[in-house]
Amino acid sequence: MKILIVDGNKDKSQVNLGLGFLIQYIRHNHRINVASLAFHNPDQILSRIPEYELIGFSCISEQFSDCISLAKKIRQRYKVPIVFGGIHATSCPKEVMSYPEVDFICIAEAEISFSLLLRELEKKTYNFSQIPGLVYRNKNNPALHNALSYRPPRFIDDLDTVGKPARDLLEYNKNKGSENIISSRGCPYHCTYCYNSTMNEIFGFKYRRRSVESVIEECIELKYHGAKGLSFADDLFLINQKWISDFSKLYKEKVDIPFGCTARPETVLANVNSLKELKDSGLKSIWIGIESGSERIRKFILERAMSDKTIIDAFRTVRELGISSKSYNMVGIPTEGFMEAISTFLINLRVRPNAASYYTLIPYPGTKISKIADDLNLFRDRKNIYDDRINIQSEVDIRLGTLDSGKMNRYHIVGFRYLWKFLFFRHSRKKIFLRLKYLYNSIRFFIIGFYKKYYGLE
Ligand code: B12
Ligand code: SF4
Numbered sequence: 001m002k003i004l005i006v007d008g009n010k011d012k013s014q015v016n017l018g019l020g021f022l023i024q025y026i027r028h029n030h031r032i033n034v035a036s037l038a039f040h041n042p043d044q045i046l047s048r049i050p051e052y053e054l055i056g057f058s059c060i061s062e063q064f065s066d067c068i069s070l071a072k073k074i075r076q077r078y079k080v081p082i083v084f085g086g087i088h089a090t091s092c093p094k095e096v097m098s099y100p101e102v103d104f105i106c107i108a109e110a111e112i113s114f115s116l117l118l119r120e121l122e123k124k125t126y127n128f129s130q131i132p133g134l135v136y137r138n139k140n141n142p143a144l145h146n147a148l149s150y151r152p153p154r155f156i157d158d159l160d161t162v163g164k165p166a167r168d169l170l171e172y173n174k175n176k177g178s179e180n181i182i183s184s185r186g187c188p189y190h191c192t193y194c195y196n197s198t199m200n201e202i203f204g205f206k207y208r209r210r211s212v213e214s215v216i217e218e219c220i221e222l223k224y225h226g227a228k229g230l231s232f233a234d235d236l237f238l239i240n241q242k243w244i245s246d247f248s249k250l251y252k253e254k255v256d257i258p259f260g261c262t263a264r265p266e267t268v269l270a271n272v273n274s275l276k277e278l279k280d281s282g283l284k285s286i287w288i289g290i291e292s293g294s295e296r297i298r299k300f301i302l303e304r305a306m307s308d309k310t311i312i313d314a315f316r317t318v319r320e321l322g323i324s325s326k327s328y329n330m331v332g333i334p335t336e337g338f339m340e341a342i343s344t345f346l347i348n349l350r351v352r353p354n355a356a357s358y359y360t361l362i363p364y365p366g367t368k369i370s371k372i373a374d375d376l377n378l379f380r381d382r383k384n385i386y387d388d389r390i391n392i393q394s395e396v397d398i399r400l401g402t403l404d405s406g407k408m409n410r411y412h413i414v415g416f417r418y419l420w421k422f423l424f425f426r427h428s429r430k431k432i433f434l435r436l437k438y439l440y441n442s443i444r445f446f447i448i449g450f451y452k453k454y455y456g457l458e
Contacts, residue, residue: 001122005056006045006070007036007171008063008086014038015172017182017233018086019058020165025111027166030118036171037063042070049074054081054121056114061088061364061386068099075101081121085110087195088386091366093135094147104128105135108153108199109185111162152203159185159210164218178229179222183247184209187235189264191291192303192368193330193361196235207236212246219255229284232261238286239267241274248277260285265306265314275321285324288314290351293343297333301372308347315351327353331420332361332413334372336405341416345423358420359391360401360413378403380410380458398441409458411449418442 005023007016016036023032033052035045049055055074057067071082083104089096090108097105106113113133120127128136133153138144156162165182167174186207190197199205219230238244238261251259261278263286268275275283290311292298299305318325329344348356363370364386373379381402390399398417400410408416422438452458 001053001118002031002051003033003054003056003118004045004048004052005032005034005058006067007034007038008057008059008067009036009172010038010063010066012038012173013176015165015167015170015180016058017165017180020167020170021162022058022085022110022114023169024163024166026115026118027169029115032169034169034171037066037070039171042066042073045070046073046077049078049080052080054083054118056083056085058086059084059088060086061091062388064088064096064386068096068101071099071101083114083117085114088365091195091198091364093150095365097135097137097145097147100142103137105147106153107133107135107150108203109133109155110153111156112154155185155203155206155208157206157208159208160214164214164221175226177227178231179227180231180233181215181218181222182234183215183232183237184234189236190303192301192372193364194367195364197303197368198366207239209240209243212243212250215247216250216254219251223255223257227257229257230255230259232259234262236264236267237261238263238271238274238278241271244271244274245277248274248281252281256282258282258284260287262287262289263314264289265311268314268317269310272317275317275323279321279323283323285326285354286318287326287328288318288353289328290344290347291328291330292333292336292340293329293345293347294336294340297336297340301333301335301369303368311347312351315353319352324354325351326355326357327351329356329358329420330361331358331416332401332403332405332408332410334369334376334378334403334405335407337407338412341408345420348424355426356420356424357393358417358424360417361403362386362388362391362401363403373403376406378406380404404458409449409453411445411452411458415442415445415449418445 007019009016059067081103082101084096084102085106089105093105096102113131116131117134128134132151135147135150186205187196188207190200259282291302315325327348331341363373379402385402390401398414404410418438419442422435
């Protein structure tokens with residue numbers, strides 16, 4: 001079949017690796033093109049539709065509104081079937097199916113469901129009921145669909161059978177010096193704000209990893225095409241000492257360019273030897289989630305039950321090994337109080353990461369934290385809930401989020417975000433005025449926040 005997949009990503013530097021794996025799996029039987037919204041405007045894409053027999057959309061939550069508005073335009077003019085896949089459609093299939101333009105959804109990892117769907121459409125047999133993970137409409141009554149009772153998706157155990165992501169077909173800025181790569185799928189933890197937690201709960205998601213050889217092969221290719229550094233964007237990279245040990249040896253021998261990876265504080269402490277091996281093979285930076293300085297918030301709201309000591313020891317270990325660290329933190333977590341927000345600042349001052357990022361919590365669909373926020377009636381705005389622009393980390397004005405924490409309102413939360421920029425952003429001397437602007441904005445938002453709270457306006 002001739003297929004066009006619209007990649008909802010609007011950031012030219014980001015690669016959609018999930019989509020890359022999917023099209024690698026099916027490319028030998030079908031003709032596939034990808035059009036990214038980062039490179040084409042909707043009208044350009046619309047003019048290409050008549051060439052194709054099926055249109056797919058790949059999007060995370062913040063990209064859904066752009067994708068569905070393009071799907072509506074397509075449907076107004078053409079009869080071609082429309083399939084949605086990716087994190088958003090997986091997290092809230094019923095909502096996505098409420099749009100009549102959407103004919104099918106492939107839930108979660110879609111290599112198997114999408115290839116079976118294409119086979120049924122190509123053969124015109126339309127026998128969809130046996131396809132695992134497929135949500136589809138009733139032929140006789142298109143308003144009816146099985147979004148609440150589809151057959152569970154099938155997950156591929158041996159990831160090497162999928163192959164390496166088809167970067168040649170993806171549209172993104174390929175000459176930026178550094179490339180993302182994924183060696184695994186899944187994560188056994190269950191943080192309440194994360195997609196994995198939803199997946200683990202619904203499908204009993206399993207952690208799986210590609211072979212060392214397959215990952216190294218991809219690294220060599222990326223280096224050959226000009227990558228000067230690699231970022232392992234796995235949910236959980238620092239796990240399985242044997243894999244890490246084999247990987248480190250081969251990486252040093254065959255790739256040997258700097259790389260970074262993610263870790264949880266506990267996995268740092270449980271794998272110090274692995275970390276040494278990675279460091280010897282080129283590991284330069286490690287990204288560690290602290291998320292909140294409050295043990296109460298971590299344990300009861302985020303379900304990340306780790307002590308302050310674990311976090312402090314993990315960052316010390318990383319520093320002693322000479323690896324640069326970056327911490328990830330959030331504010332505006334349900335039930336978070338002022339002192340708890342301040343404790344996130346304090347723990348960062350204590351662990352002294354080389355860089356620290358600080359986001360307003362976004363309650364993504366299907367996550368436990370979004371249910372907690374709903375139960376506590378914390379939504380102050382239901383529009384643009386997933387708009388990631390509230391979290392742009394560069395020097396722009398910070399927008400209000402959609403949630404308050406119950407103890408802090410949205411203005412206080414923005415006040416903390418500016419205070420963070422004032423304290424933790426790297427500022428050159430020249431940018432002293434920018435820094436003062438952050439402090440000014442922080443004070444301004446705190447004053448507005450207290451005013452609104454006092455008069456019951458927010
Ligand atoms: C790697 C990763 C990144 C990398 C690479 C991005 C990428 N798109 O590959 C980087 C670091 C760049 C990144 C950035 C961001 N990320 Co990210 N990221 C991930 C991570 C850890 C893994 C994604 C992955 O490759 N999974 C493995 C593949 C196989 O699965 P997949 O992507 O879901 O793809 C499969 C299916 O969805 C399906 N599918 C996909 N497209 C299509 C299309 C069709 C037609 C069909 C039928 C099927 C289909 O088939 C694929 C193959 O099986 C996920 C967490 C997770 N576990 O998914 C978060 C995650 C996707 N990221 C998330 C977020 C929020 C972001 C950022 C906004 C963070 C930020 N504030 O900067 C940015 C946005 C970047 C962007 N513009 O796309 C959220 C999204 C939540 C949501 N509901 O929207 C997630 C789920 C993490 C979380 N918080 O729970 N991310
Ligand atoms: S450890 Fe990271 S990837 Fe795993 S569930 Fe928690 S936030 Fe998600």
